[in-house]
Amino acid sequence: MDLKRHCLKLNDGHFIPVLGYGTYASLEAPKGKAEEATKLAIDAGFRHIDSAYLYQNEEEVGRAIRSKIADGIVKREDIFYTSKLWVTFLRPELVRPALEKSLKKLQLDYVDLYIIHFPMALKALEKCKDAGLVKSIGVSNFNHRQLEMILNKPGLKYKPVCNQVECHPYLNQSKLLDFCKSKDIVLVAYSALGTTRDKRWVDQSSPVLLDDPVLGALAKKHKRTPALIALRYQLQRGVVVLAKSCNEKRIKENTQVFEFQLTPEDMKDLDGLNRNVRYITAEFGTGHPNYPFSEEY
Structure with missing residues (x-):
């Protein structure tokens, strides 16, 4: 199934597929898995692939994309590829070399979306867009104040097209x-299915979202999985959602999100689950003036 028609228009005129495949894996996962899983995702219909320099798998992900292009399954312009600038490259003179490093690993000419976690790199990123190395510029983990700050920046050339944040029925x-x-x-949602796996980032005592009885009841009602209910919830709110899995059955299953609809009552029940549970707290950043999670939103 081709998911191309399921897109949102960005403020710069480009289109982003509303369902994305997240390639982040914990350090224990074998790197080769990323290539295999990305190929499965493209075969299943995913056209939006989300990765980052930090994930240390861009070579494998790039290989998967190029092999599907070579097989004639997709063209480069069918794929929406996202990468992210890691915090060690925030100095303006390091931004373009970091992006070029990612492109070299991917062996692609451009990325569709490049995301920053801190506002300092914006100017240098605008130059990368002018140079054709990136189509769209976005941010991640920005609260409303930080967004305001960027939008009010004198001489802002390109408004960020998206804000990628943790988002699920508990948050x-x-x-x-x-x-x-x-x-x-x-808004682009990561950890949309909740997550308790990665000990590096996640408090292991966090509640397991997919075990929630409300999600379970709605899954039964619609004859779907709790994961599909959580993904569908985001799409109906106008959120772009990233689904992450290395399991072939689940990768295929996640593309069924377009095959059913939640009722207004279902949506209300899911809204009622919000309890401001944040799985990824990035505690190493607390106390920093740019730490984003001290604001209410």
């Missing part, structure tokens, strides 16, 4: 979502 980000919509910025 539905409704205020941030409304704010982003009012500024024509797309």
Whole structure:
């Protein structure tokens, strides 16, 4: 199934597929798995692939994309590829070399979306867009104040097209979502199925989202999985959602998100699950003036 028609228009005129395949894996996962899983995702219909320099798998992900292009399954322009600038490259003179490093690993000429976690790199990123190395510029983990700061920057050339944040029924980000919509910025949800696996980032005592009885009941009602209910919830709110799995059955299953609809009552029940549980707290950044999670939204 081709998911190409399921896209949102970004504020710079480009289109982003609303369902993305997340390639982040914990350090224990074998690197070769990323190539195999990305190929499975493209075969299943995913056209939006989300990775980053930090994930240390861009070579494998790039190989998967290029092999599917070589097989004639997709063209380069069918794939929406996202990479991210890691915090060690924030100095303006390091931004383009970091992006070029990713492109070299991927063996691609450009990325569709390049995301930053801190505002300092924006100017240098605008130059990368002018040079054709990146089509769209976005941010991640920005609260509304940080977004305001960027949008009010004198001489801002390109508005960020998206804000990629943790978002799921336990942390539905409704205020941030409304704010982003009012500024024509797309919210992209990571950890959309909750996550308790990666000990590096996640508090292991966090509740398991997919075991929630409300999700379970809705899954039964719609004859779907709790994961599909959580993904569908985001799409109906106008959120772009990333689904992450290395399991072939689940990768295929996640593309069924377009085959059913939640009722307004279902959506209300899911809204009611919000309890501001954040799985990824990035505690190493607390106390920093740019730490994003001390604000309400």
